Amino acid sequence: MTVRNQLTRKNRLVMAILVSIFIVYNFIIYTQGTSNNTPKMSELALQGEKLYQENNCTACHQFYGLGGYLGPDLTNIISDEKKGPMYVKAFLNSGVKTMPKFNFTEEEKESIVHFLTEIDQCGYYPIKGAENKVTGWVNMKYKNQ
Amino acid sequence: MKNISFTFLILALLALIVGAVFGTMAGIQYIKPDFLKDVIAFNKMRPLHVSSVIGWIILSATGGIYYYLTTVLKLKLFSKKLARTHLFIFIVCSIAIYYSFFTGKMGGREYLAYAPIISVPILVGWILFGINFFKTVVQQIKAWPVYLWMWGTGIIFMLYHFSEAHLWIIPHFRENFIRDISVQWKSYGSFVGSWNMLVYGTAIFLMSRIKNDENVARGKKVFFFYFLGLSNLMLGWAHHTYFIPTQPWVRYLAYGVSMTEWIILISIIIGWKRSLSKEKIKLNHTSYKFLLATDFWVFVNLFVALLISIPYINLFSHGTHITVAHSMGTTIGINTTILLASVFYIVNLEANKHLKSFEKLINAGYWLFNISLGIFWVCLLLAGVEKSIWLHFTDNPSSFGEMQNKIVPYMYVFLGAGFSLLLGILMITFPLLGGISYKLSD
Numbered sequence: 001m002t003v004r005n006q007l008t009r010k011n012r013l014v015m016a017i018l019v020s021i022f023i024v025y026n027f028i029i030y031t032q033g034t035s036n037n038t039p040k041m042s043e044l045a046l047q048g049e050k051l052y053q054e055n056n057c058t059a060c061h062q063f064y065g066l067g068g069y070l071g072p073d074l075t076n077i078i079s080d081e082k083k084g085p086m087y088v089k090a091f092l093n094s095g096v097k098t099m100p101k102f103n104f105t106e107e108e109k110e111s112i113v114h115f116l117t118e119i120d121q122c123g124y125y126p127i128k129g130a131e132n133k134v135t136g137w138v139n140m141k142y143k144n145q
Numbered sequence: 146m147k148n149i150s151f152t153f154l155i156l157a158l159l160a161l162i163v164g165a166v167f168g169t170m171a172g173i174q175y176i177k178p179d180f181l182k183d184v185i186a187f188n189k190m191r192p193l194h195v196s197s198v199i200g201w202i203i204l205s206a207t208g209g210i211y212y213y214l215t216t217v218l219k220l221k222l223f224s225k226k227l228a229r230t231h232l233f234i235f236i237v238c239s240i241a242i243y244y245s246f247f248t249g250k251m252g253g254r255e256y257l258a259y260a261p262i263i264s265v266p267i268l269v270g271w272i273l274f275g276i277n278f279f280k281t282v283v284q285q286i287k288a289w290p291v292y293l294w295m296w297g298t299g300i301i302f303m304l305y306h307f308s309e310a311h312l313w314i315i316p317h318f319r320e321n322f323i324r325d326i327s328v329q330w331k332s333y334g335s336f337v338g339s340w341n342m343l344v345y346g347t348a349i350f351l352m353s354r355i356k357n358d359e360n361v362a363r364g365k366k367v368f369f370f371y372f373l374g375l376s377n378l379m380l381g382w383a384h385h386t387y388f389i390p391t392q393p394w395v396r397y398l399a400y401g402v403s404m405t406e407w408i409i410l411i412s413i414i415i416g417w418k419r420s421l422s423k424e425k426i427k428l429n430h431t432s433y434k435f436l437l438a439t440d441f442w443v444f445v446n447l448f449v450a451l452l453i454s455i456p457y458i459n460l461f462s463h464g465t466h467i468t469v470a471h472s473m474g475t476t477i478g479i480n481t482t483i484l485l486a487s488v489f490y491i492v493n494l495e496a497n498k499h500l501k502s503f504e505k506l507i508n509a510g511y512w513l514f515n516i517s518l519g520i521f522w523v524c525l526l527l528a529g530v531e532k533s534i535w536l537h538f539t540d541n542p543s544s545f546g547e548m549q550n551k552i553v554p555y556m557y558v559f560l561g562a563g564f565s566l567l568l569g570i571l572m573i574t575f576p577l578l579g580g581i582s583y584k585l586s587d
Contacts, residue, residue: 007368008288014372022379029331030312033395034324041320049319053253059191064389065464066330067255069532070175070187072545073464097546098178100186122323123390126536127460136455137400142390 038122041115048115051108060098064125070098075125078117085113146215147495149228151585153208154488156236157201158574158581161481164197165567172560176553189246192258196242198476199256199340204235205484206343207274210296212491213350214281223280227273234270238263256333257310264311271307275300290353290362291371295346298375299339306336327383327391334382341480342378348439348483351432351490370412373405381405384454388463396456403454431500431507432493435486438515442478445522446471461537466552467529474522477566488577496580503576510572517566524559528552 041049052058060071067073077083089109095101104112123143131139171190173180185193211228214220222228245251245259252261278300282293289297310332312318318325353361361367383391383399449471453462462468492500500507535548542548 005288007363007365011294011368011372014368018372018375018379025380029395030318030324030328033392034321034327035392036321036323036390038321038323041322046319054251055249056188056192056251056253056258058253058255059188059258062464063326064386065468066326066385068187068191069466069469070191098174098182098187100182100188119322123388125388126464127388130460132457132460136457137397138387138456138460140388140390 036122039118041118044111045115045118048108048111048113051104051112052115055100055102063119064123073125074116074119075123076120078113078120085117088113088116146211146222146225146228148585149225149232150208150212150215150491151581152232153204153211153235154491155578155581155585156239157203157205157208157484158488158578160197160200160204160239161570162574164194164201165570167194167197169560169563169567170194172556172563175556176560185247189249189251192251193243193246195256196246196259200239200242202340202344202476202480202484205488206299206340206347207231207235209347209484209487209491210278210343213347214278216494217354218286220281220285223277223284227277231270231273231277234266234273238267238270241266254310254313254329261311261314264307268304268307271300271304275304288363290359291367292346292350292353292362294368294371295342295349299342299346302342302378303336303339306332306339310336323390327386327389327395330385330389331382334385335378338374338378338382342374344480344483345374347487348436351436351483351486354490355433355436377402377405384459387456387459400454400456404451431511432486432490434511435482435489438511439479439482439486441515442474442482442518446474446478449474449526461533462529464536465529465532466525467533470522470525470529473525474518477518478522485573485577488581492577492580495584499580499583500576503579506572507576510569512569513565514569514573517562517569521559521562521566524555524562528555528559531555 058067060068062068062071062073063075065073077088078085091099092104092109092112093102121143124141127138127140129141133139167190170181170185171187171194174182174187174190181190211222215222241263242259245263250260251258254261257264278297282289282297286293310329312328312332313325318328349362349367353359381399381402383395384403387396387399449467452458453467453471489500531552532548535542535551
């Protein structure tokens with residue numbers, strides 16, 4: 001057997017091991033790894049999420065710092081003392097600055113507020129009061145945990 | 146077969162130009178919110194830019210792989226019909242994606258903001274590409290060099306992670322927001338890793354060809370780095386989501402794996418460059434120059450990538466323009482320079498005389514491209530630092546709008562750099578488009 005063929009056999013073995021790990025890892029991620037104490041999203045919140053997606057709000061806004069940068073992060077906008085549900089509703093159809101001029105009905109606004117409220121209950125962003133370790137690690141405070 | 150490769154490359158170069166134009170217009174909207182707001186608001190402009198640039202990466206890598214398999218490696222393609230169907234599907238999907246954005250019928254998921262139904266034919270296209278690739282290579286090459294492994298795994302993992310990005314359709318994911326957003330960003334991190342497999346595989350293929358030494362793509366060291374990269378693709382995604390309340394072990398593992406990132410490619414490039422003779426460089430001068438630019442951009446992005454993968458630093462950089470600098474630095478600085486090197490290599494083989502007549506223009510475009518990208522990248526880092534101070538180091542933060550106003554000076558310079566980057570891209574791509582079109586009509 002040539003050196004090249006031996007290497008190919010070894011490579012196949014490494015690949016088989018990695019793929020096996022990957023399959024188990026994915027199964028865990030899809031279940032226990034992403035488990036949390038947040039309640040299942042309500043039907044109304046899912047309708048709000050649908051509107052959020054159809055209007056591609058993520059082009060400008062973020063959750064947990066993930067998304068576009070033209071608008072503010074919305075993770076905790078509902079529990080923010082200076083903002084809250086009424087502020088969000090007032091903003092939705094305002095068309096101020098880069099915000100497109102939407103024409104959401106009252107029911108649609110309500111569902112978007114519900115969506116944002118249920119996200120707010122999942123966690124905090126930005127993270128305040130994190131405890132840093134010498135290893136570069138950060139311990140954070142979670143909601144519901 | 147060359148016609149199919151050339152059509153992929155022409156579409157890719159057009160996507161790059163269109164992506165750069167939309168990117169520049171999005172930059173104007175950052176400063177002048179009313180610019181084209183009623184025609185193409187930012188919620189459409191940004192996905193038009195992002196999807197076009199992703200199109201550039203995918204189409205140019207694909208066109209290159211078809212060309213290299215059939216013309217350079219001289220393999221008999223399993224099925225030209227499959228390749229033609231693959232091309233046809235991707236053309237139809239590209240039109241459908243633009244239609245989706247212009248008419249506002251969007252799916253609204255980051256990076257895949259088009260109507261989700263378009264993902265079905267895209268997936269079929271990847272399956273056809275996979276069948277054609279494996280049927281062609283498995284039957285004709287026994288001991289694969291690393292670039293074939295990279296292309297093969299790039300296709301397979303792209304199929305998997307592209308599908309994974311649509312798991313939100315299933316209630317088990319959609320109804321649990323934390324699971325949904327975690328799996329969403331897991332899939333994005335890994336499908337970027339998958340296209341990187343296609344692109345970096347192309348880089349190693351080019352190095353082995355320019356040096357005319359197949360050992361560049363063989364041996365234990367090369368495969369060690371390949372498997373390390375693959376482990377990163379599979380397990381290293383969670384540094385994008387350190388602050389989502391998933392189980393802590395997911396993040397511990399990601400932190401460990403992420404630290405190995407980037408060292409992989411740079412080590413191979415350095416080893417290759419040191420042993421390259423000047424004669425061979427002359428023959429492929431422009432391709433070599435672009436790979437040198439890759440070398441530089443890998444270095445600077447390596448530094449930022451490693452820093453922001455450390456959770457304590459990530460705490461302050463996450464959600465700011467520093468992340469954008471990282472993603473744009475890698476997409477433009479690394480992926481685009483490798484893919485331009487690939488297109489130059491092909492056009493140099495096919496229409497050398499045509500390229501020679503544009504040497505000065507290409508050289509000027511090359512420098513404009515790299516210098517503009519440098520300014521562009523620094524502006525994003527500075528804007529990111531400003532936003533981070535606002536987010537984390539201000540006791541009584543001003544409004545988001547006021548913070549945005551503060552970063553406007555950086556954004557003006559960023560926009561200027563964006564314009565000259567676009568000009569540099571035009572100066573580089575027009576001679577390439579001319580060369581390929583000439584061969585296509587020949």
